[in-house]
Amino acid sequence: MSKKGRIVAGALAPHPxxxxxxxxxxxxxxxxxxGWEMLRWGYERLHRELPWDEIDAIIVHSPHWQTxxxxxxxGVPHFKGKSVDPIFPHLFxxxxxLDVDVELSKAIHDAGKEAGLQMKMMTNPDxxxxxxxxxxxxxxxxxxxxxxxxxxxxxxNAYYNVDVMQERARALGEATRKAVEASGKNxxxxxxxxxxxxxxxxxxxxxxxMSKEHITSHMLYLWDMELIKMxxxxxxxxxxxxxxxxxxxxxxxxxxxxxTWMMSTMGYPTYPxxxxxYGSIIGTGxxxxxxxxxxxxxxxxxxx
Amino acid sequence: MNDTIVKGLIVPGLPQPLLCxxxxxxxxxxxxxxxxxxxxxxxxxxxxxxxxSTMWPSILGHQVQALPQPEWVHVDELFHDLGSIHYKFDIDxxxxxxxxxxxxxxxxxxxxxxxxxxxxxxxxxxxLKLLNPDNERKAIILSSNVYSDRAETIVYGKAxxxxxxxxxxxxxxxxxxxxxxxxxxxxIEPEDDHIHSAKDDEWNRKLLExxxxxxxxxxxxxxxxxxxxxxxHKVVNFKSLWxxxxxxxxxxxxxxxxxxxxxxxxxxxxxxxxxxxEVGAGEREFDEADVEVYTGERNVLAGTxxxxxxxxxxxxxxxxxxxT
Ligand SMILES: [Fe+2]
Numbered sequence: 001m002s003k004k005g006r007i008v009a010g011a012l013a014p015h016p017x018x019x020x021x022x023x024x025x026x027x028x029x030x031x032x033x034x035g036w037e038m039l040r041w042g043y044e045r046l047h048r049e050l051p052w053d054e055i056d057a058i059i060v061h062s063p064h065w066q067t068x069x070x071x072x073x074x075g076v077p078h079f080k081g082k083s084v085d086p087i088f089p090h091l092f093x094x095x096x097x098l099d100v101d102v103e104l105s106k107a108i109h110d111a112g113k114e115a116g117l118q119m120k121m122m123t124n125p126d127x128x129x130x131x132x133x134x135x136x137x138x139x140x141x142x143x144x145x146x147x148x149x150x151x152x153x154x155x156x157n158a159y160y161n162v163d164v165m166q167e168r169a170r171a172l173g174e175a176t177r178k179a180v181e182a183s184g185k186n187x188x189x190x191x192x193x194x195x196x197x198x199x200x201x202x203x204x205x206x207x208x209x210m211s212k213e214h215i216t217s218h219m220l221y222l223w224d225m226e227l228i229k230m231x232x233x234x235x236x237x238x239x240x241x242x243x244x245x246x247x248x249x250x251x252x253x254x255x256x257x258x259x260t261w262m263m264s265t266m267g268y269p270t271y272p273x274x275x276x277x278y279g280s281i282i283g284t285g286x287x288x289x290x291x292x293x294x295x296x297x298x299x300x301x302x303x304x
Numbered sequence: 305m306n307d308t309i310v311k312g313l314i315v316p317g318l319p320q321p322l323l324c325x326x327x328x329x330x331x332x333x334x335x336x337x338x339x340x341x342x343x344x345x346x347x348x349x350x351x352x353x354x355x356x357s358t359m360w361p362s363i364l365g366h367q368v369q370a371l372p373q374p375e376w377v378h379v380d381e382l383f384h385d386l387g388s389i390h391y392k393f394d395i396d397x398x399x400x401x402x403x404x405x406x407x408x409x410x411x412x413x414x415x416x417x418x419x420x421x422x423x424x425x426x427x428x429x430x431x432l433k434l435l436n437p438d439n440e441r442k443a444i445i446l447s448s449n450v451y452s453d454r455a456e457t458i459v460y461g462k463a464x465x466x467x468x469x470x471x472x473x474x475x476x477x478x479x480x481x482x483x484x485x486x487x488x489x490x491x492i493e494p495e496d497d498h499i500h501s502a503k504d505d506e507w508n509r510k511l512l513e514x515x516x517x518x519x520x521x522x523x524x525x526x527x528x529x530x531x532x533x534x535x536x537h538k539v540v541n542f543k544s545l546w547x548x549x550x551x552x553x554x555x556x557x558x559x560x561x562x563x564x565x566x567x568x569x570x571x572x573x574x575x576x577x578x579x580x581x582e583v584g585a586g587e588r589e590f591d592e593a594d595v596e597v598y599t600g601e602r603n604v605l606a607g608t609x610x611x612x613x614x615x616x617x618x619x620x621x622x623x624x625x626x627x628t
Contacts, residue, residue: 087363118489159486202365
C-alpha cells in the first residue's frame with residue numbers, strides 16, 4: 001500500500017496587505033518604511049519552524065475568494081499575473097507567479113462532492129488569484145517553491161447563518177483530510193484570516209505610522225485573547241464551538257469558515273499551538289499561530 | 305428640472321447578460337434591455353456616464369476610479385466558467401478628481417484610485433461593456449462603502465452633482481445593482497433559473513411598479529425595508545436608490561421605463577430607465593430628511609445611546625433625542 005498523506009502543520013496566517021507592503025519584497029510595487037514588525041517577525045519564525053523538506057504542497061482557504069455558490073478550487077497548473085488589493089491598492093500591487101497542485105485540488109473537489117457539498121474546479125487560465133491566497137502564501141513561504149491548493153469560501157454565513165457556515169466548513173475539512181490522506185502527500189494548511197475584523201475607516205497620511213496603530217476596541221481584544229487562550233491550551237473543539245459567538249461579537253474574519261475548515265481538517269488538535277505573534281493592523285486583530293504535528297516540536301514538549 | 309443628470313439607469317451586474325444571454329430567455333431580455341437603455345443614452349447624449357456599483361465595496365471611505373485607460377482581462381470570481389472579459393475603458397479622470405474635491409468639501413473621506421490592474425468589479429465591467437461598448441462617452445466609477453449609511457450616501461450623491469456642475473458636464477447615472485440579491489446556493493442549469501423566492505419576486509415587482517411610475521424617491525425611502533426584506537446582509541444598508549435620488553433629485557417626477565425583469569441566478573435583475581420630467585408622480589411628503597453635509601452617523605435607529613455616549617450630534621439630531 002502506498003504511504004498515507006499527512007497534515008504536517010496548520011497555521012493561522014492572516015492576510016492584511018500591510019504586511020507585504022511593510023516588508024518591501026520585489027514583487028510589490030508599493031514601497032514603505034516598514035511597520036507591523038512583531039507580526040512580520042512572527043511570520044519569519046513560523047516559516048523557520050516548518051519542516052519544509054517534508055512539505056509537498058500548501059493548502060490555503062481564503063476569505064477573499066468569495067463564491068456564493070459552492071466551494072471552488074484552482075484548477076490551472078500555473079498562474080502569473082498582478083494582484084491589486086481593491087481596498088488598499090496604494091499598498092498592494094503585487095506581481096505573482098505560482099504553481100497549483102491540480103491533482104490534489106481535484107481530489108479535494110471530488111471528496112467534497114462525495115460528501116454532498118457543492119464543489120467546482122476553476123479552469124479559466126485568465127483568472128486572477130485572490131489576494132488573500134497570495135498574501136498568506138507569500139508570508140508563510142516567501143520562496144514560493146511549493147505548489148498550492150487554493151480553496152474559496154462559499155460565504156454561507158451571509159446566505160444562511162454562522163451555524164450553516166460551521167457545518168459546511170467542518171464537512172469540507174473532513175473531505176480535505178480524506179483527500180490528503182489518499183494522495184500520499186504531506187501538506188501544510190493555511191487558514192487565511194484575521195481574528196477580530198473591525199477596520200478603522202480612516203487612514204493616516206503614512207499607513208505605516210505605528211504610533212497610530214492599535215486594536216479598534218478593548219472588547220475585540222478580549223475576544224481575540226479568549227480564542228488565543230484556547231489555541232495555546234489545545235482546546236480547539238471548544239474554540240470551534242464558541243466560533244459562532246466569537247464571529248458575531250468580534251465581527252471576525254472567521255465568518256468565511258477558514259479556521260473551522262482547518263481545525264476540522266486537522267481533526268481538532270488537543271496539543272498546544274505555538275502563537276508566534278498577535279497584533280493589530282488598521283484596527284483588526286491578527287494572530288500568527290502554528291499547530292505542529294511533530295510531537296517533538298518545543299511547544300508540544302513543554303506541554304508533556 | 306435637473307438638467308445636469310439627463311438619465312438614470314438601474315442595471316444588474318452579473319455577467320450572464322453579457323457573456324451568455326442566449327442560454328436563458330430572461331438573460332436575453334436583460335441583454336436586450338441593456339441595448340434599449342444604450343439607445344436612450346445615445347438619444348439623451350450626456351457628456352459622461354457615472355457608475356455607482358454595489359459590487360465595488362470600499363472600507364476606507366469612498367473610492368473613485370481615475371485611471372484614464374484601465375485595461376484588463378477580467379474573470380468573475382464566481383462565474384469564471386462563463387469566460388473572460390477583455391476591456392479597455394475611457395475614464396474621465398478630471399471628473400473623478402472633481403468628485404473627490406467636492407466630496408471632501410462635504411465632509412466625506414474620499415479618494416481616487418488610479419492603478420494599472422486595479423480590480424474593477426464585474427458589475428461595472430458588464431455595465432460599461434453593454435452600455436458604452438465603443439467608449440463613445442467617458443465614464444467614472446464610484447465605490448459603495450460597506451459601512452456608510454443614508455446620510456453619507458446622500459452626501460456622496462450630492463458631491464457628484466457639485467462636481468458635474470462645476471465642470472459644466474451632463475451625465476447619465478447608472479446604479480449597478482440587483483433588486484433581490486439572493487443567489488441560488490446550489491449550481492443550476494441556465495434553463496432552471498428562477499427568482500430565489502416568491503417573496504423576493506413580489507418585492508421586486510412592487511418596486512418595479514413604483515419605478516415604472518417614476519417614483520424614485522418613494523423607492524429610495526423604502527431602502528431600509530428593502531434591505532430587511534430582500535437583501536442578503538453583506539453591507540450596512542441598501543444604498544443605491546438613496547444615492548440615485550440624491551443625484552437626480554429626491555422626488556417622484558420622472559418618466560420610468562422597465563425594459564426587463566428576469567432572474568439572474570436567483571437574484572432579481574432589472575433594466576430600468578428614469579428620465580427627469582415635469583410630471584411623474586409629483587411631490588409627496590417623505591419620512592427621511594434631505595442631508596447636505598456629512599457630519600457623522602446619527603445612529604437614529606440605535607435608540608439606546610444617550611447623547612454623551614453617541615457621536616457628535618449632526619443636523620436634525622432631534623430624531624436621536626426622541627429615541628433616547
Ligand atoms: Fe481580509
